[in-house]
Amino acid sequence: MSTVWICGVDEAGRGPLVGSVVAGAVVLDPNQPIMGLRDSKKLSPARREQLYAEIMQKARAWGIGQASPSEIDTLNILQATMLAMRRAIEALSERLGEWPSKALIDGNRCPILPIASEAIIKGDAKEPAISAASIIAKVTRDQQMQALHTQYPQYGFNQHMGYPTEVHMQALKQYGPCEEHRRTFAPVRNLISG
Numbered sequence: 001m002s003t004v005w006i007c008g009v010d011e012a013g014r015g016p017l018v019g020s021v022v023a024g025a026v027v028l029d030p031n032q033p034i035m036g037l038r039d040s041k042k043l044s045p046a047r048r049e050q051l052y053a054e055i056m057q058k059a060r061a062w063g064i065g066q067a068s069p070s071e072i073d074t075l076n077i078l079q080a081t082m083l084a085m086r087r088a089i090e091a092l093s094e095r096l097g098e099w100p101s102k103a104l105i106d107g108n109r110c111p112i113l114p115i116a117s118e119a120i121i122k123g124d125a126k127e128p129a130i131s132a133a134s135i136i137a138k139v140t141r142d143q144q145m146q147a148l149h150t151q152y153p154q155y156g157f158n159q160h161m162g163y164p165t166e167v168h169m170q171a172l173k174q175y176g177p178c179e180e181h182r183r184t185f186a187p188v189r190n191l192i193s194g
Contacts, residue, residue: 005098005100006027006101006103006129007025007027007103007129008025008027008104009023009024009088009104009105009106010040010107010130010131010134011084012024012040012134012137012138012140013141014077016164016182017162017168018069018148018157018178018181018182020066020084020141021066021067021084022064022084022137022138022141023064023085023087023088023133024088024133024134024136024137024140025088025103025133026059026061026129027061028128028129029059034051034055034058034128034132037051037128037132038124038125039124040124040137040138040139041138042125043135045142048135048138048142051132052136055135055136059132061092062095062132062133063088064091064136064140065084065089065090065091066087067087069179069180069183071083076184077182082111085111086111086113088133088137089103089111089113089115099114100115101115101116102115102116103116104117104127105119105130106120106122106123106124107119107120107123145158145161146158151178152178154171154175155171156171164187173191177192
């Protein structure tokens with residue numbers, strides 16, 4: 001009788017104009033409960049970092065997957081998100097040594113997978129494993145944006161994390177897009193074609 005592993009899956013970075021879309025997949029360990037799991041957007045950055053470390057330490061398995069800006073531009077953001085989610089589950093499966101029995105996906109649709117899956121709207125507020133996945137996805141993406149800020153300080157990525165804020169739009173107009181900007185997103189596309 002094989003063990004039933006259920007993983008939670010969520011993504012971070014669908015809305016920004018720059019960087020990868022990142023997905024997390026987590027199988028929690030019932031013997032090592034993690035207190036305070038909730039939607040990553042409702043946690044302070046410091047609390048997210050704490051929980052991220054705890055998830056990495058206590059989860060039965062976890063995986064990170066991503067799709068690059070060029071994949072986002074080629075596929076579109078929805079398909080790239082599905083690809084990142086699938087990659088996260090594949091990475092988790094390698095750590096687990098087998099595919100999980102089922103994937104609980106935050107949102108209203110599931111990637112194509114060789115296992116059962118269920119889409120749960122606002123799942124990051126309802127399912128602890130999805131909350132955990134949302135936290136590792138968000139922290140991983142924020143770390144990437146900090147690294148991009150070091151590479152391209154003129155855009156202020158460390159402040160807005162790539163979202164189309166006024167500061168970001170001003171920098172885009174002044175410097176044009178960098179390598180990591182998503183060319184098919186309207187503000188970037190309009191700038192290039194304008």
